[in-house]
Amino acid sequence: MESRKFFTLVLAIAIAGMSQGLTLPLLSIMIETAGYSSTLNGWNAAALYIGMFFASFFVEKPLRRFGYKKMLLFGVIVVFIASAMIPFWEHLWWWFMLRFMIGVGDSALHYTSQLWITSSSPAHLRGRSISIYGLAYGSGFMIGPFGVNLSFINEYLPFIVVCALYFISFLFVIRLENEFPAQVEQRSRVGSYRTAFAIGWFALIPAFMYGYLEAVLNGSFPIYALRTGIGAEWVPIILFSFAAGGIITQLPLGMLSDRIGRKKVLMGAALIGSLAFLAVPLMDGQVSGILILAILAGSVVGSFFSLGLAFLADTLPGRLLPTGNALAAILFSIGSIIGPSVTGTGIEHIHPNSLFYSLSLVFIVYFLLGLRPSKSSGSYKQPLKGCEP
Structure with missing residues (x-):
């Protein structure tokens, strides 16, 4: 892959990660301090992922028609506009609508950049390339929560910074040459989805899991922290620790998977x-222990x-x-919608610790599924050694 194009894609996704973080x-x-319930807070956080879910059904066809560059520009412009409008009206439904718009723009950004990287990278470097992509997103996501502190200076400042970063991204993307994905014959979309899932289901499930995880940590964990007495000032630090763990091991795990x-x-x-x-509730609110577990969890998941995307490119x-990739975006969005809703309700009606029990359950179920023999062993494409699902 051309280095300038790769740098631009990495930059765009790092900025998207920072914005979400x-x-x-x-x-x-803001919603918690305004006095709304954690259930409503969770549903509002899910608006971002409802927008991503909605857009996931429509991004493939415009991408094939207009190309990678124009889809990236569309995503950048939509997120820029929505982010700029957030602080102008403090109302739950206003934020819901804008989060939905950001989800639509993010879906275009993520889907386009992921597909451009995985389809342009040779198989023996795919794990490294997509890991650098993940590293960029994780770095942005790690830095993002510290922007919360900018709101103590001025309530508009965090959103001004986000918009400035998206403008920089726009300037880089607009200089790229437009390219198009491989064109295929017209076929039933439902049939294509069914075939792709039948072949690559084990590679697709991580998208659902990561969506669930990301939305829970960023949408529900701040509520958990406030309810358990950890304090809002520790939220960005703990989220930073999780993201830092992921950044440290992102490239080594990608190369190991190669x-x-x-x-x-x-x-x-x-x-x-x-x-x-599973061990987080045992810490009983001790921040030092939670920080260590956040780094450990982030370093592996x-x-x-x-x-999952690299595995999918090996398999399909x-x-x-x-x-x-469209299916992965849909599953990511479904997990992201379910996560804050389930954990927000659990915090409200069961116990705050139910948040971490649900995360533990999701990952152990995936491990157990991997122990079962699979029937989708790359019938259509020879995978890399050791990558058969």
């Missing part, structure tokens, strides 16, 4: 991550989405890769 916890804290296979790495990460989340034939 800032706006998710900031709005959750050598021993994606499935082995994903299963091992799921098992360790499940145990780390912070690469889940990018590893080229003609189904755009469809597979």
Whole structure:
């Protein structure tokens, strides 16, 4: 892949990660301090992912028609406009609508950049390339929560910074040459989705899991922290610790998966991550222990989405890769919608610790699914050694 194009895609996704890392916890804290219930807060956080889910059904066809560059520009412009409008009216439904718009723009950004990278990278470098992509997103996501502190200076400042960064992204993207994904014959969309899922289901599930995880940590964890007495000032630090763990191991895990296979790495990460989340309630609100577990969990599951995409590119034939990436975006959105809603209700009606029990359950179920023999062993495409699902 051309270095300038790769740099631009990495920059765009780092800015998207920073934007999400800032706006998710900031709005959750704003809604919580305004006196709304954690259930309503969770549903409002889910608006971002409802927008991503909605857009996931429509991004594939415009991408094939207009190309990668124009879809990236569309995503950048939509998120820029919505982010700029957030602070002008403090109302739950206003924020819901704008979060929905950001989700639509983010869906275009993520889907386009992911597909452009995975389809342009040679198979033996795919794990490294998508790990750098994940590293960029994780770095932005790690830095983003610290922008919450900018609101103490001026309530508009965090959103001004986000918009400035998207403007920089726009200036880089507009200089790219437009390219198009491989064109295929017209076929039933439902049939394509069914075929892609039948072949790559184990590679697609990490998208759902990572969506669930990301939305819970950024949408529901701030509520957990406030309810358990941890304090809002620790929220960005703990989220930073989780993201830092993912950044440290993102590239090594990607390179390891190139050598021993994606499935082995994903299963091992799921098992360790499940145990780390299960241990958080045992800390009984001790911040030092939670920080250590956040770093551990982040170091193993912070690469889940990018590893799943690399696994998917190994498994699916080229003609189904755009469809597979669209499915991954849909599953990511479903997990992101379900996560804050389930955990917000659990915090409200069961116990705050139910948040981490649900995360532990999601990852241990994936590990157990991986122990079952699979029937979708790359019938259409020869995978890398050790990558058969």
